[in-house]
Amino acid sequence: MKGHVLVIDDEKNYLLLLEALLNEEGIEVTGLSDPEMALDFLEESEVDVVVTDMKMPRLSGQDILEKVKKDFPHIPVIIMTAFGSIDGAVEAMRCGAFDYLTKPFSNEELILVVKRALNFAHMEQENVFLKESLVQKYAKKHVIGKSKKIQTVLHLLEKVAPSKSTVLILGESGTGKELIARALHYSSPRSKGPFVAINCMALNPALLESELFGHEKGSFTGAVATKKGKFELASGGTLFLDEIGELSPEIQVKLLRVLQERKIERVGGTKSIPVDIRLVCATNKNLKQEVEKGNFREDLYYRLNVVEIELPPLRERKEDIPLLVAYFVNKICEQNSLPLKHFTPEALEYLSLYDWPGNVRQLENVVERCVVLSSSEQIGVEDLPSEVKDEETQLKSAVDLLPLRLNLAETLEKIEEALIKRALVKSNFVQVKAAEMLGISKSLLQYKIKKYNISF
Ligand SMILES: Nc1ncnc2c1ncn2[C@@H]1O[C@H](COP(=O)(O)OP(=O)(O)OP(=O)(O)O)[C@@H](O)[C@H]1O
Ligand SMILES: [Mg+2]
Structure with missing residues (x-):
C-alpha cells in the first residue's frame, strides 16, 4: 500500500521493529526517536499518517497530537500507549486521535490500524483536492465580461456571498444563472459544503416533493427505504432551486413553511429536521408578473427575493462578445487538444452584431461548432452558421443600435x-x-x- 508513515518513539529498538514491520507491507516509513525533530520533519516532508508513542521525554504523544491537529488537520494520528494507561488513550481519542494501540499489540493489529489510517488520509486528500478544483472551476473569474452590466452583477455577488441571505437570480435562458449560482456558492464561506441543484420543472409535483424533502420508508408505494431530500443533502452548503417559476401551488406552500421555520419534515414523517442551507433560486420567468397573474404566491416571492440578481441578455452587453468568444475558443481548443484557433476580424464582427436570442449558451455552442468543424486555424465568415449571417436580422440589430x-x-x-x-x-x-x-x-x-x- 502506498503512503508515508512517520513513527515516533523514544525507544530506538522498538522503532526499528515497527519500521521493519510496516516496510514489509510496502509502506514508506520514517522512524524518529526525538519528538522535537519529528515535528520539524513534519513541516518539511509529505507525511500521510503519524504513529506516536504517548510517553516520551520533553514532548508527549498528546503534544504531538495537538500540534498535528492544529497545523495538519488532514493527517490522522495513531497513539501508542503502555498497557494499563487507558485514560491516556481515551483522552487522545477525545482530542481527535484517529485510533490508539495499547502495547503490547500484535503485528496484525498495527498493520490493520495503519492501513485504515492511510486509506482515510488518501480519501481526505482526494476530497480536499476535488473541493479545491471545484472552487477553482467555479471561481468568479470564470464569469466573463467587462461590460458595466456584468460588472454590476459581479459586485453584487461579492457583496452577498459572505451572508446567508436568500438570492433570486433572474434572466433569460442561457444568460448564466446557474453559473452565477455556483460562483456565489464557491465564493461564500460555505464553499467547502455541498452545492446541490435541482430543477423544479423536471419532475412532477409528487416526485419533486420527495426529492426536496425526502421520504420515510413506506410513505408511498415505491418508497422502499428512507431517503434524504435535497434540503438535508445540502446541509452546510447551498441549495439551488432552478426554474422556481414552475413550482406547483402545493409545493409553494410547503417551501414557504420551510423558509419560515427553517425545518423540514420528510414525506410520511413526523419528525422536524432543522436545515442549515443557503437558498439560491433562479427563473427565466418574470416572477413579479406571475405573482400578479396569481400563479406564484406573493408571500413566497418576498421570502425568495431577499437579494435579486438580474442577468442582462447578451444583446444588451454586446461589448462582451469578443471576450466571451476568446474565452470559449481557448476552452474548447484546450478540451479537444486542438491548436489555438481564432476568428477573423470580419467573422468576429458578425458575431458581435448578431442578437443572440439564446444568449451566452447559444454563443458558446456556435463557437464550439465553428472551432471543431473548421479545418484551418482561421475561422472566417464562411464558417459561421447561417442564422448569424442572416442579413435581415443583421440589419435589424444594426438599426437597434442607432440613437x-x-x-x-x-x-x-x-x-x-x-x-x-x-x-x-x-x-x-x-x-x-x-x-x-x-x-x-x-x-x-x-x-x-x-x-x-x-x-x-
Ligand atoms: N459570463 C459568462 N462567462 C462565461 N461563461 C458563461 C457566462 N454566462 C454564461 N456562460 C456559459 O453559458 C452557458 C449557459 O449558462 P447557464 O447554464 O448558467 O445559463 P442559465 O441562465 O442557467 O440558462 P437556462 O435558463 O437555460 O437554464 C454555460 O455553459 C455557462 O458556463
Ligand atoms: Mg439554468
Missing part, C-alpha cells in the same frame, strides 16, 4: 455616406468595384461622393 432622436432623411443620408465609405475602403478605392458592391452605377457613385464630399 433614438431620429430624423428619417438625415439618418438615411448618414447611413448612405457610411456605406459608401466602407465600400470604397473594401474595394481599395477602385470605384467600379465599389459601385458593384453597392449595386449602383459608377456615375451615381461619383455623384454621391461629390454630394457627401467624401475624400480620403
Whole structure:
C-alpha cells in the first residue's frame, strides 16, 4: 500500500521493529526517536499518517497530537500507549486521535490500524483536492465580461456571498444563472459544503416533493427505504432551486413553511429536521408578473427575493462578445487538444452584431461548432452558421443600435455616406468595384461622393 508513515518513539529498538514491520507491507516509513525533530520533519516532508508513542521525554504523544491537529488537520494520528494507561488513550481519542494501540499489540493489529489510517488520509486528500478544483472551476473569474452590466452583477455577488441571505437570480435562458449560482456558492464561506441543484420543472409535483424533502420508508408505494431530500443533502452548503417559476401551488406552500421555520419534515414523517442551507433560486420567468397573474404566491416571492440578481441578455452587453468568444475558443481548443484557433476580424464582427436570442449558451455552442468543424486555424465568415449571417436580422440589430432622436432623411443620408465609405475602403478605392458592391452605377457613385464630399 502506498503512503508515508512517520513513527515516533523514544525507544530506538522498538522503532526499528515497527519500521521493519510496516516496510514489509510496502509502506514508506520514517522512524524518529526525538519528538522535537519529528515535528520539524513534519513541516518539511509529505507525511500521510503519524504513529506516536504517548510517553516520551520533553514532548508527549498528546503534544504531538495537538500540534498535528492544529497545523495538519488532514493527517490522522495513531497513539501508542503502555498497557494499563487507558485514560491516556481515551483522552487522545477525545482530542481527535484517529485510533490508539495499547502495547503490547500484535503485528496484525498495527498493520490493520495503519492501513485504515492511510486509506482515510488518501480519501481526505482526494476530497480536499476535488473541493479545491471545484472552487477553482467555479471561481468568479470564470464569469466573463467587462461590460458595466456584468460588472454590476459581479459586485453584487461579492457583496452577498459572505451572508446567508436568500438570492433570486433572474434572466433569460442561457444568460448564466446557474453559473452565477455556483460562483456565489464557491465564493461564500460555505464553499467547502455541498452545492446541490435541482430543477423544479423536471419532475412532477409528487416526485419533486420527495426529492426536496425526502421520504420515510413506506410513505408511498415505491418508497422502499428512507431517503434524504435535497434540503438535508445540502446541509452546510447551498441549495439551488432552478426554474422556481414552475413550482406547483402545493409545493409553494410547503417551501414557504420551510423558509419560515427553517425545518423540514420528510414525506410520511413526523419528525422536524432543522436545515442549515443557503437558498439560491433562479427563473427565466418574470416572477413579479406571475405573482400578479396569481400563479406564484406573493408571500413566497418576498421570502425568495431577499437579494435579486438580474442577468442582462447578451444583446444588451454586446461589448462582451469578443471576450466571451476568446474565452470559449481557448476552452474548447484546450478540451479537444486542438491548436489555438481564432476568428477573423470580419467573422468576429458578425458575431458581435448578431442578437443572440439564446444568449451566452447559444454563443458558446456556435463557437464550439465553428472551432471543431473548421479545418484551418482561421475561422472566417464562411464558417459561421447561417442564422448569424442572416442579413435581415443583421440589419435589424444594426438599426437597434442607432440613437433614438431620429430624423428619417438625415439618418438615411448618414447611413448612405457610411456605406459608401466602407465600400470604397473594401474595394481599395477602385470605384467600379465599389459601385458593384453597392449595386449602383459608377456615375451615381461619383455623384454621391461629390454630394457627401467624401475624400480620403
Ligand atoms: N459570463 C459568462 N462567462 C462565461 N461563461 C458563461 C457566462 N454566462 C454564461 N456562460 C456559459 O453559458 C452557458 C449557459 O449558462 P447557464 O447554464 O448558467 O445559463 P442559465 O441562465 O442557467 O440558462 P437556462 O435558463 O437555460 O437554464 C454555460 O455553459 C455557462 O458556463
Ligand atoms: Mg439554468
